[in-house]
Amino acid sequence: MTKTIIKPAQSAPAVGPYNHAVRVGDLLFCAGQIPLDPATGNLVAPDIKSQTERVLENVKAILDDQRLTFANVVKSTVFLTNLADFTGMNEVYARYFTGDFPARSTVQVAALPRGASVEIEVVAHF
Template sequence: MSYPKAIGPYSAYREAGDLVFISGQLPLDPSTMEFAGEDIKSQTHQSLSNIKAILNELGLGMESVLKTTVLLSDISYFAEMNEVYATFFSAPYPARSAFAVRDLPKGAKVEIEVIAKK
């Protein structure tokens, strides 16, 4: 499983002690660098799959995630995003913030960043 490499002057992730900070992941399919789909569910699935791939590269799983920040281009996507999000995590769930923002890079519907513990 791979993940998209950074498309700007930033790192996909950084480690600090026993914490891992994963930059916001757009819903880019790493093999094409295009969106996985146009709907919020497929985009949420791809963003979280990219996060999972980064964690796997570090020998970690989704259970290592302590905090997520979800950025949505429209808050009306929240319920559908949450439906997909729930399939990636189990109790105890990570802390989470979710915001609607005016725009996301490349016109994405969602971007998700996480902090995980090694």
């Protein structure tokens, strides 16, 4: 199978040696996105709702680049630095994923890059 590297121009800059997404066959594997503003490269406001919205807008930019939507997402993984933020994250998440939700895992982690409170990665199907 062919592996295609995806580097959307409108995405926030990567914070390490990785690509924003990789397409293999009919699957798009999106790297975990943190709440960086694509225009400035800076972390957005510290509250979980603002951070989750920015993360999902960053995911949306990758999906849009490939002419996909959140309806194409079959799996997501949410990383939170504090599970007390679960409810606030879910409120925003539910605005982006509607109808048939993808499979999802949510885990608490000790820390995330750049001091982010949330990171989300997705797998989408073409």
